[in-house]
Amino acid sequence: MSIAATITSTNLRSVSTSTTTPPSSYTLTTPFKLNTLKLTSSSIPNPKFRSLSVTAMTSASQQTLSKTAFLDRTESGTLHFVKYHGLGNDFIMVNNLDSMEPKVTPEQAAKLCDRNFGVGADGVIFAMPGSNGTDYTMRIFNSDGSEPEMCGNGVRCFAKFIADLNNLQGKQSFTVHTGAGLIIPEIQEDGQVKVDMGEPVLKASDVPTKIPPNKGESVVKAKIEVDGVSWNVTCVSMGNPHCITFGREGDENLVVDELNLADIGPAFEHHVLFPARTNTEFVQVFSRTHLKMRVWERGAGATLACGTGACALVVAAILEGRSERNCTVDLPGGPLEIEWREADNHVYMTGPAEVVFYGSAHL
Numbered sequence: 001m002s003i004a005a006t007i008t009s010t011n012l013r014s015v016s017t018s019t020t021t022p023p024s025s026y027t028l029t030t031p032f033k034l035n036t037l038k039l040t041s042s043s044i045p046n047p048k049f050r051s052l053s054v055t056a057m058t059s060a061s062q063q064t065l066s067k068t069a070f071l072d073r074t075e076s077g078t079l080h081f082v083k084y085h086g087l088g089n090d091f092i093m094v095n096n097l098d099s100m101e102p103k104v105t106p107e108q109a110a111k112l113c114d115r116n117f118g119v120g121a122d123g124v125i126f127a128m129p130g131s132n133g134t135d136y137t138m139r140i141f142n143s144d145g146s147e148p149e150m151c152g153n154g155v156r157c158f159a160k161f162i163a164d165l166n167n168l169q170g171k172q173s174f175t176v177h178t179g180a181g182l183i184i185p186e187i188q189e190d191g192q193v194k195v196d197m198g199e200p201v202l203k204a205s206d207v208p209t210k211i212p213p214n215k216g217e218s219v220v221k222a223k224i225e226v227d228g229v230s231w232n233v234t235c236v237s238m239g240n241p242h243c244i245t246f247g248r249e250g251d252e253n254l255v256v257d258e259l260n261l262a263d264i265g266p267a268f269e270h271h272v273l274f275p276a277r278t279n280t281e282f283v284q285v286f287s288r289t290h291l292k293m294r295v296w297e298r299g300a301g302a303t304l305a306c307g308t309g310a311c312a313l314v315v316a317a318i319l320e321g322r323s324e325r326n327c328t329v330d331l332p333g334g335p336l337e338i339e340w341r342e343a344d345n346h347v348y349m350t351g352p353a354e355v356v357f358y359g360s361a362h363l
């Protein structure tokens, strides 16, 4: 016989059971492993069961064990996850280290990401076993169920999630295989995560975009028509496609807070010139080292932050002669520090990643 109980730390909060006579022992299904189980307390609503007492693990051991034990539980039809965010770009993190097959389908991911009918998130991220000699593999489904190659805010959350799963403290670095190739996040002593995001891809056909190259094989400050308006755009891939604009033709001083992203974002995302759709970054330049961005993401819409987008826009700003190689990029969710390093042509991103809650969801 099992009873359903809600336990916060070591206090039993409520008990419900289908039987009328109190049995001598119970199996308690809870998110936490308990070493012994006896229930006594006036807090048990049904007087029939007040003769039992509960002893749970010490909070410390319970806390340690509960993180992995909780995530390792495998009741069919239930997903255990941890919610993280990077500057408000938020993700359902799944411990998928026992398989290279995602634990949820793209359709289930879209339902989980729904902010009214599901958990609510910009995407679902799977921590999987390494491949090609890396420590781990990261896969991600956007909130529309599509699978992008990479996610900058997501990989910072990924690093913190891995450290949490393994109870690692202090400075940590991992090699992660992604759809954008090898990515190396490093948790710093101050808790910020610095990520080697690899090299930007500038060849138009590799972004991909059908905009004719106008600077070598790249698209830099080219004019495109979007819903009857001419915009100047530069196209960069960080493994995923980005269309960056600093303004409309003839109007270089974009005030990004005045934009109606829900109106213009989809027109860029689904534009015929982007065969794989695109993320679009609208950028305002405060100085050569300080930029501001709003983003309409492919497969996720307007988000509070986009890590790959912040990297792509600094590359675009440099190509257009607007910025230095080290910049602060302000996003609605907060700032990121970006460097496009000349020595190795890699882009480096530094920013936070925070845990929000542990949860279980019915699939």
Ligand SMILES: N[C@H](CCC[C@H](N)C(=O)O)C(=O)O
Pocket (backbone or CB within 6 Å): 089, 122, 142, 147, 148, 149, 150, 151, 152, 153, 154, 240, 241, 279, 297, 298, 299, 300, 303, 305, 306, 307, 308, 309
């Ligand atoms: N929606 C993006 C993936 C997530 C990118 C963004 N959240 C980031 O932090 O890089 C795409 O389809 O390419």
